[in-house]
Each structure stands twice: as structure tokens, then as C-alpha cells.
Amino acid sequence: MFLSIKKKKETTFGTPNSPNQKASFLMLLQELGKALQFPVALLPFAAILNRFGALGVTFTTDANGVITNDVGYWISFIIQKPGSVAFDNLPLLFAIGIAFGLAKDHRGEVALVSAVFYFIIAVMNAEHGLPEMMYKNVLTFEWHKTVEGQAQSGFLSSLFYVKNFAGDGKTVVGGSYVLNVGVLGGIVAGCFSAYLYNRFQNVKLPEALGFFSGRRFVPMIATVVAIPVAFSFAIVWPWIQYVLMLFGQAVANPNNPAVAVPGTAVYAMLNRLLLPFGLHQILNTFFWFQLPIGGPVIDPITGHIGSQTIWANGDISAFTKGIQGSGFFQSGFFPIMMGGIPMIAVAMIFAAKKENRKKVSGFLGGVALVSIVSGITEPIEFSFVFISPILLGIHAVLTGLFVAASTGMGIEVGFGFSAGLIDYIVSFAQSWGFAASKTGALGVTSNPLWTLALTAAAGGVYFIVFYTLITKLDIQTPGREHDVPPSLAANVEVKNAESKTETKVTVATLVQNANIEPVQPKVVVAPKTDKVVVAKPKVEQAKTEKVVVAKKVAKPKVEQPKVVKPKTDKVVKPKVVKPKQPKTEVKDLTNDLVKKYDAKLSTKKIVDEEAHAKLEVIERAKVDGSAEITEARSELQKHASSLRAEAKKQGIKLKDANLRNMTKKELIVYMKNTALKINS
Structure with a gap:
């Protein structure tokens, strides 16, 4: 029985190779996950440089940003900037890395095309770009401020601006443009560029335009395609961000436990669910940098409560100033990033195939350490979020549970960079002061040392859950990749670029x-003392083995073997050559x-x-x-x-x-x- 295989053009990435659409979709996700390893591989070392450099900059400048130690500042600056550039340009790195990984021949041209594709999307959706052309007068808010004695006012759209408040926390003095295509823009650019490159890299134009044939044609078609993609972002993206901003405003009441506990839990779940698309930065921007928080100042360690109420924009800024009620949108991430997510990496190491375990241990062990120390979790999370949406969903639920537990206990721990061990140590004194200012049960449960207990609990729960799911569901995390399933290979259809005829x-x-070729042994029959017999080969086109005999022994003919009588007194009995099989x-x-x-x-x-x-x-x-x-x-x-x-x-x-x-x-x-x- 023959399996029908048509020789067709090779499929570009994302085209199902089998009627089994579910398997094809999973293979596509796995292919995308592997492509993401190119940009993700840059992050661990960059995170270490960024965090330690930022810590040095903090200690060598005052609250107003004035340098207090020239030597220490510039050393820290040189250490930090090579690391921060990777995170500042993460969408661009994703665009380049994904395009390179998904291209069939992994050439540099596709990376260049993807970078241009991303720039077109990002620039056309920047401030005063396409979104403002479409929605300038939609859902506006009014702002007022005085500059050099001159009163100024205007209107800005809430779809892509957030309000900036004066020192009283009430007067709107302007807005910050927050619309950003982010990592999702980079992923879209990379996927489109790889598809166009695989599709048109061999295109042939008329002789007059021959210079632009092949790979040189791809940048032109990619530039044209990028324009409608940019319009699509401008139409849809502002509304997605606006809905997320409304959610942030609804749950942003850290001083009301009935709202704060479920609010921070839902925020944490969405934060992880939106990570693959870069949309989590929208929520983070509001809660960490825009949310107005006011209250008395709490002294570190002693917990003395100040008499004046001050305001700050964002949970990070409020915690840095010691404002009471700050840190709730940060503290719950410490158990996850210091305990839960590193144990995901450990679970993937244990779940890897034995022959691959040593190979993946180096990378996964390193990124686990980076997560613990600096709070940079993207290298671990991007190794599974596109391979298994199930793991992403479970991760989001567990994050929400531990963040809710931290909020319910009243723990207030903040960070200036991310929820890693370094920031935990740096913010410990202020967190201790917050706990000391509270009375009753919260005075005990809000102690920042409880964060370490939650970290240990998160680590244990994450390891058990992820190891079980990976092994039971046979999820192809790093080190567990399979070959192409036989069911898919048997039904695969491959197109021949030059012929549409069916070939067997x-x-x-x-x-x-x-x-x-099947290996066949050569046959040699040992002769008796008075004659030599050469057997007729049974295998066609087999070479006849030479036989060592006395002088004047005639060469045998394969068609009609002859018997040669050697001299009886000088007959040398030939050795039987046993072929090595x-x-x-x-x-x-x-x-x-x-x-x-x-x-x-x-x-x-x-x-x-x-x-x-x-x-x-x-x-x-x-x-x-x-x-x-x-x-x-x-x-x-x-x-x-x-x-x-x-x-x-x-x-x-x-x-x-x-x-x-x-x-x-x-x-x-x-x-x-x-x-x-x-x-x-």
C-alpha cells in the first residue's frame, strides 16, 4: 500500500503539514518557542549587569539625582548600560531573534527586514502618530497648568494618555503617552518577516528588475505589508490598553482589604497572562508609576508615623518615600520571583530526558539563579509560555494566590528594579518600619521575614505542580523535544517548486x-589438493575473490568455472578467506x-x-x-x-x-x- 506524497513547494512556517490540525498548531507553538530562545539567551547576563549597575548608581546619587561619588557612579554606569540596553530594546530583540529563528535558512537578511518592520509599526503608533489621527477627540480629559505665569490648558485622549497630577494629587497638569506596541509588536514583526522571507526569497522579477529578485525583494514587500499592520495596531491597541487602565483604577485601593486582596490577586494573574504579549507593562505602568497614593510617611525600622500627608504617583515611588499603604502591588511578587519561578526551571531540569539533562541544566540553572538574585524571570517564562498555554494559565493562578496571601498578611515590600533578593535586602529596613507601625495581628503577619516563608512555600508548590504537569501531559519543555511524530510524517505533503506532478x-x-546498499558477503570455496573450484557468485555484480594457488594456476572465469590441476609436488593449499561480516x-x-x-x-x-x-x-x-x-x-x-x-x-x-x-x-x-x- 502506497502513501500518497505530492511533491509541492516547501511550506513556510505555520502552514499545517498534516490533517491533524491540533498537532500542527502545537508544532507551530513549539517552533515559535524555540525561536524565542535567540533573544531570551541575551537576558540572563544582561540582567546581572543591569541590576548590579543600577544598585551602584543608586548608592552614588542623592534623591535629586545629583552624583555624590564620581568614581563609583561612572563605574556603575559602565556596568549598567550594556545590560539595560537589552531590556530597553526588548521588542526589537524579539523581532530580530524570532525572524532569524523562523527563517528556513537562518540568514541575516531576514533579521534586517524584521527590524525595519518593527520600526515601522512602533513609529507609526508613537505619540502624534496614527492613534492620535483616529482618536484625538475620543474620551478626552482636560488638564491645566501654569508655566512662567501663563495659564495653559488642553484636552488629551484617555485611550493613550494617563493623567499627570500636581503635588496635591488632584490637579491634572498634563498627561503621559503610554501607548506602546511592546513585545507583541516585536513578535508580530518577527513572524510576518519570517513568513514573507520564506515565501518570497526565491522570487524572480523581469530581467530589467533582476537586481531586486530573490532576497532583495523581501524588504520591499515587507515594508508594504508593515503599513496595514501598523494601522491595525492603531485601531485596536488603544482600546485594549484603555480597558486595562479601567481595571487598574477599579482595584487600586490598597488601604481597603476587601478590595486590595482580590484586586492585587487579579492584577497579578493578568500580569502573568499578558506577559507573552508585553501587555503586562500597561498594568505595571499604571500601578507602579501612575497610581496616586497618599498618606503619612513611615520611618524605616522604628515605624514612627509622620504627621503630614504627602502624595506620590505610583506604588514604587510611594514606597521609596515611605508613604503608608504603599508596596502592596509589589510585595507579592517576591515569593514568586525568588521561589516559584526558579523552581519552574528546576522542574524542567528534572523532567528533561536523561541524555539532555546535563545540556539544559547549564542554561536553566543559570536563569534560575538570575531570577532569585535580580528578579528577572523572562528567560524562564519565555521558555514555556508559547509551548504550553496550560502552564502559563497555571502559573498565573499560582501567582494570584501567593500575591493575595501576601496582601492579606499586610506585607509591604518594594523594589526599584524587580522582586529579587537584592531589592528585598535594599527595601528590608523600610518594610520593617511599615510592620512596626501596625498593631494587632497585622503587626505580626506583616513582618517582611514572612516573605521568605512564602518564598519557600511557593518554591515547593511550583516544583510539584510543574513537574507533574510536564511529565504527565508530556509537554515539550527544554530537553523533552520529540522528533516529528510518525503520524504527521506519514501524511506530510511536500510541494515541489518546479513541478506539480505526483512522484512516487x-x-x-x-x-x-x-x-x-545492503552489504553482501563475498563467497570463496576452499579447493581440494588436486583442484581449485571457484564458486559462481550468487549475488549479481559481486566481485570474484582472488585465490592463492601454486604457479601457473589459470584465472577462473565466472561464466564457466574451469578446474586447474596444479603440480602435485608443489601444491600450496590456499587459505580459506572468511569474510568479515x-x-x-x-x-x-x-x-x-x-x-x-x-x-x-x-x-x-x-x-x-x-x-x-x-x-x-x-x-x-x-x-x-x-x-x-x-x-x-x-x-x-x-x-x-x-x-x-x-x-x-x-x-x-x-x-x-x-x-x-x-x-x-x-x-x-x-x-x-x-x-x-x-x-x-
Whole structure:
């Protein structure tokens, strides 16, 4: 029975290769998750530089930003800026990295195209851009301020501006433009650019425009496509941000536990759910930098309550000034970022396949340490959020629960950068003062030391939940990736760019194209003392083995073997040459493949061998035809390993080769070459 495989154009990323749409969608998510590893790999070291540099800058400047220690400040500045540039330009890095990862040949041109694509989206949606053209007079608020004795006023749209308040916390003196396409803009730019590159990289234009053919055509088509994409963001994005801002205003009452506990919980859940799209920054902008918070100032350590009420915009600023009731939108993240999320990385290490565990431990262990120390969690979270929405949902729920617990206990811990160990230590004195100012049960439960207990609890819960889900649901987190499922490979349809005709290809054809032939031993029959008999070869085109006999022995003819009588007194009995036979698994495996799978498969020729060799094994398998070989890769590796052992046993030197890092086709070629050496 033949499996119908049509040779069609190679599909660009995101095109289902099988009727199994669910599996295709999961494969697409996995492909996107792998592409995200390019920009995410920059973050751990950048986070360390950024955090320690920022800490140094803080200690070498006063409250007004005046430098108090020149040497310390400039050293800290030099350390911080190389790290902060990665986070300041995270959307651009995502655009470049995703496009490069999703492009079929991983060339630099697509990265350049994606950067331009993102810039078009971002610039057209910046202040005084397309959103203002469409919604300038929609949902406006009025502002008033005096500049050099001159009264000024105006109107701004709430869709993309948030109010700026005067020192009294009531008078609106202007607005801050908050519309930002963010990380989602970078992801969209990367995906569109990769799609357009894969689709048009081989396009041919008329001879007069030949210079713009092929890859040079992609920037032009990408620029054209970016314009309607930018318009789409301008139409939809302001309304999404506005709804999130309304939610923030509804739950922003930290002094009312009936509102604060569920409010901070919902905020924390949305914060994690919106992370993959960059929308969490909208909520953070309001709660951390815009939310008006007023109250008396609490002294650090002593907890003395001041007599005057002051106002600050944002929870971070209010906590820094020691305003009572601040820190509730920050404190609950410490148990998550110091305990919960690092244990996600540990769970992924334990859930990885044994042969991959050592490889993933270096990266995951490093980013777990970064999360604990600095509170930078993106490297861990982006390693699973696009692979498994289920894990993202569970992560959001657990975050909401622990943030609610922290708020209910009255814990107030703040940060200037993120909820890591460094910020916990820096803010400990102020947090102790907040706890000391409270009475009754809250005076005990609000102690910042309880944050460490919540951190330990979050770590244990996260490890158990994530390890169980990853292993039971077989989620392909780092180190657990599978080969292409046989059900998908058997139904795959591949387009031939030059022909629409249907072509039949069998496994035997695949073996032949891979230069693989069943190994047959050469047959030699030992002669008696008075004659030499050369057996007629049973295998067609087999080479006749030379036989050592006495002088004047006639050369045998294969068609009609002749008997030659040597001199009886000088007859030398030839030695029987026993051919060295490889283990029969190679022959059996090849025969079984042809016998069991008389299917139509196609092979792919590698154009650039050097570039191909630098790819990861999963990427090489996508382009060398391994996806069409449905035989289990583990079985192929087992046979190859057995054959290698036989060669070494016979004293045959082989080149060092890592069988675990070979594709299915590479394993078959290795088996063939080893068998030939054994029989040579």
C-alpha cells in the first residue's frame, strides 16, 4: 500500500503539514518557542549587569539625582548600560531573534527586514502618530497648568494618555503617552518577516528588475505589508490598553482589604497572562508609576508615623518615600520571583530526558539563579509560555494566590528594579518600619521575614505542580523535544517548486539516494589438493575473490568455472578467506524498512553543507529528509552503536562521532559507511 506524497513547494512556517490540525498548531507553538530562545539567551547576563549597575548608581546619587561619588557612579554606569540596553530594546530583540529563528535558512537578511518592520509599526503608533489621527477627540480629559505665569490648558485622549497630577494629587497638569506596541509588536514583526522571507526569497522579477529578485525583494514587500499592520495596531491597541487602565483604577485601593486582596490577586494573574504579549507593562505602568497614593510617611525600622500627608504617583515611588499603604502591588511578587519561578526551571531540569539533562541544566540553572538574585524571570517564562498555554494559565493562578496571601498578611515590600533578593535586602529596613507601625495581628503577619516563608512555600508548590504537569501531559519543555511524530510524517505533503506532478518515492529510493546498499558477503570455496573450484557468485555484480594457488594456476572465469590441476609436488593449499561480516542488524534493518514501508518518500539535497553542519540536530532533520523516515530514531541509534562496537572489536579505526547528535538519515549513512569498512 502506497502513501500518497505530492511533491509541492516547501511550506513556510505555520502552514499545517498534516490533517491533524491540533498537532500542527502545537508544532507551530513549539517552533515559535524555540525561536524565542535567540533573544531570551541575551537576558540572563544582561540582567546581572543591569541590576548590579543600577544598585551602584543608586548608592552614588542623592534623591535629586545629583552624583555624590564620581568614581563609583561612572563605574556603575559602565556596568549598567550594556545590560539595560537589552531590556530597553526588548521588542526589537524579539523581532530580530524570532525572524532569524523562523527563517528556513537562518540568514541575516531576514533579521534586517524584521527590524525595519518593527520600526515601522512602533513609529507609526508613537505619540502624534496614527492613534492620535483616529482618536484625538475620543474620551478626552482636560488638564491645566501654569508655566512662567501663563495659564495653559488642553484636552488629551484617555485611550493613550494617563493623567499627570500636581503635588496635591488632584490637579491634572498634563498627561503621559503610554501607548506602546511592546513585545507583541516585536513578535508580530518577527513572524510576518519570517513568513514573507520564506515565501518570497526565491522570487524572480523581469530581467530589467533582476537586481531586486530573490532576497532583495523581501524588504520591499515587507515594508508594504508593515503599513496595514501598523494601522491595525492603531485601531485596536488603544482600546485594549484603555480597558486595562479601567481595571487598574477599579482595584487600586490598597488601604481597603476587601478590595486590595482580590484586586492585587487579579492584577497579578493578568500580569502573568499578558506577559507573552508585553501587555503586562500597561498594568505595571499604571500601578507602579501612575497610581496616586497618599498618606503619612513611615520611618524605616522604628515605624514612627509622620504627621503630614504627602502624595506620590505610583506604588514604587510611594514606597521609596515611605508613604503608608504603599508596596502592596509589589510585595507579592517576591515569593514568586525568588521561589516559584526558579523552581519552574528546576522542574524542567528534572523532567528533561536523561541524555539532555546535563545540556539544559547549564542554561536553566543559570536563569534560575538570575531570577532569585535580580528578579528577572523572562528567560524562564519565555521558555514555556508559547509551548504550553496550560502552564502559563497555571502559573498565573499560582501567582494570584501567593500575591493575595501576601496582601492579606499586610506585607509591604518594594523594589526599584524587580522582586529579587537584592531589592528585598535594599527595601528590608523600610518594610520593617511599615510592620512596626501596625498593631494587632497585622503587626505580626506583616513582618517582611514572612516573605521568605512564602518564598519557600511557593518554591515547593511550583516544583510539584510543574513537574507533574510536564511529565504527565508530556509537554515539550527544554530537553523533552520529540522528533516529528510518525503520524504527521506519514501524511506530510511536500510541494515541489518546479513541478506539480505526483512522484512516487519508496524507502528503497531513499536508501539508494543515501548511497546505502545492503552489504553482501563475498563467497570463496576452499579447493581440494588436486583442484581449485571457484564458486559462481550468487549475488549479481559481486566481485570474484582472488585465490592463492601454486604457479601457473589459470584465472577462473565466472561464466564457466574451469578446474586447474596444479603440480602435485608443489601444491600450496590456499587459505580459506572468511569474510568479515558486520552484525546482521544493518542488513536486517534496511530490508525491514523496504519490506515494511513501501511508501513514497522524498529526499532533500543540502545546498550548503557547511551551514547545514552548524545547525542543531532538530533543524538539520527538517531539511535532510529525516522527517520522512518513520523508523524510530532510537532503534537506528541502537543499530549504529552496535555496529560501531563490532568495528572496534575487529580493530578498525573509526572517526569520532556523536550518535546522539545525528539525524535519522545521518545515522543510516553512518551505518552504511561503517559496514563498508568492516567488509573492506
